[in-house]
Amino acid sequence: MREEWTACLARMAETRDRALFARLFEHFAPRVKAYLIRLGMAPAQADELAQEAMLSVWRKAHLFNPGKANASTWIFTLARNLCIDRLRREKMPCYELDADMPDGDDRDAGEGAVISDRLAACIRRLPEAQAQVLYMSYYDGRSHSEIAEVLGIPLGSVKSRLRLAFDKLKAMWGESS
Amino acid sequence: MNIRHHLDDATLMAYAAGTLVPGMALLVACHLESCADCRDRLAQAEAVGGALLEELPPVALDSDNALASVLGLLDSEPPAAAAPAPLSGARAGGPAMPKVLAQHLDGRDFDALEWRSLAPGVKQIDLHPGGAGATRLLRFAPGVSVPHHSHRGNELTLVLRGSYNDEVGRFCAGDVADLDDQVAHQPLNDANEDCICLIATDAPLRFSGLMGRLVQPFIGM
Ligand SMILES: [Zn+2]
Numbered sequence: 001m002r003e004e005w006t007a008c009l010a011r012m013a014e015t016r017d018r019a020l021f022a023r024l025f026e027h028f029a030p031r032v033k034a035y036l037i038r039l040g041m042a043p044a045q046a047d048e049l050a051q052e053a054m055l056s057v058w059r060k061a062h063l064f065n066p067g068k069a070n071a072s073t074w075i076f077t078l079a080r081n082l083c084i085d086r087l088r089r090e091k092m093p094c095y096e097l098d099a100d101m102p103d104g105d106d107r108d109a110g111e112g113a114v115i116s117d118r119l120a121a122c123i124r125r126l127p128e129a130q131a132q133v134l135y136m137s138y139y140d141g142r143s144h145s146e147i148a149e150v151l152g153i154p155l156g157s158v159k160s161r162l163r164l165a166f167d168k169l170k171a172m173w174g175e176s177s
Numbered sequence: 178m179n180i181r182h183h184l185d186d187a188t189l190m191a192y193a194a195g196t197l198v199p200g201m202a203l204l205v206a207c208h209l210e211s212c213a214d215c216r217d218r219l220a221q222a223e224a225v226g227g228a229l230l231e232e233l234p235p236v237a238l239d240s241d242n243a244l245a246s247v248l249g250l251l252d253s254e255p256p257a258a259a260a261p262a263p264l265s266g267a268r269a270g271g272p273a274m275p276k277v278l279a280q281h282l283d284g285r286d287f288d289a290l291e292w293r294s295l296a297p298g299v300k301q302i303d304l305h306p307g308g309a310g311a312t313r314l315l316r317f318a319p320g321v322s323v324p325h326h327s328h329r330g331n332e333l334t335l336v337l338r339g340s341y342n343d344e345v346g347r348f349c350a351g352d353v354a355d356l357d358d359q360v361a362h363q364p365l366n367d368a369n370e371d372c373i374c375l376i377a378t379d380a381p382l383r384f385s386g387l388m389g390r391l392v393q394p395f396i397g398m
Binding site for chain 1: 181185186190191193194195196197198218220221222223224225226227228229230231232233234235236237238239240242243245246248250251255261330331357358359379
């Protein structure tokens with residue numbers, strides 16, 4: 001499933017084929033919109049920004065490296081950066097656009113996609129307390145201090161729950177390489 | 178660069194989720210420039226975001242023509258991005274200066290900046306990247322230590338030049354100290370050159386001891 005989108009994006013980057021862009025748009029634009037609404041953006045603005053995000057998918061496709069990220073991860077980072085620019089009128093300090101430096105472990109696209117499917121399954125199996133802080137961070141866009149305040153737990157507990165969740169996800173990552 | 182102290186997983190997850198205050202995000206981006214280990218872990222944290230994006234129930238766009246209107250824009254030129262400060266190649270701002278920081282400082286070298294003296298041997302520059310917390314460049318001379326302090330929230334320190342020692346260990350250029358509210362420390366420059374650090378917090382610092390109380394009003398943290 002996800003492998004297909006990654007291959008589609010990589011092919012679009014090469015061929016500049018608008019039909020491939022249309023397929024990516026139909027799949028990802030409604031998901032990006034959903035994500036932006038979850039982050040607290042008004043639906044009309046989320047709609048507009050989702051379109052803008054898809055436009056940058058087209059414009060920045062030459063920067064997409066399927067060995068480093070799959071399509072959903074890459075589009076997630078584009079939407080996140082746009083959202084930060086828009087909501088806070090600040091640029092996300094960002095190293096990645098000129099990051100030609102070697103990575104410790106480049107993977108091929110197929111491998112990344114398999115990991116992504118397993119990652120989603122793994123997130124669904126996280127203990128409630130860990131899943132909760134993960135969702136509050138990624139979906140609600142809350143800082144760790146805000147999460148601590150909302151849940152009435154120490155900041156250190158928020159961070160240790162996130163670390164525990166991340167350890168599980170990384171262990172899965174290790175198994176599949 | 179031989180980096181021994183890295184960003185915490187929780188900090189990389191916050192960067193991936195886009196929830197760090199701008200100053201901390203700036204510091205993380207600086208460290209990532211020179212650290213493949215943290216870049217790998219960030220890629221994993223971003224993959225979590227990608228997987229979560231796929232999990233959300235999609236919300237249809239308002240207009241049936243959304244795709245057509247975006248297709249109509251594909252050939253248009255992107256709006257000219259705000260031009261980043263002109264940087265003269267890889268050495269812009271000096272070898273110890275991460276590119277993303279050099280842009281923030283308009284390409285000026287550390288020695289060309291207007292440092293404000295806080296105490297004998299301690300100088301700082303407040304950066305104002307916006308958002309909560311404080312972000313500063315701190316420069317302290319050999320033999321000088323920063324007043325003992327703890328934090329209400331998180332504090333990130335990235336060594337840009339020189340080195341220091343504290344309760345946690347020895348920190349050299351490229352190393353990052355990623356501390357939360359449980360750690361109190363007092364960095365001491367025990368080398369023979371100035372130590373320059375980028376420090377970003379998401380809440381004011383708490384100084385302890387007389388020296389700390391004396392310095393607090395000046396540092397304004
Ligand atoms: Zn690192």
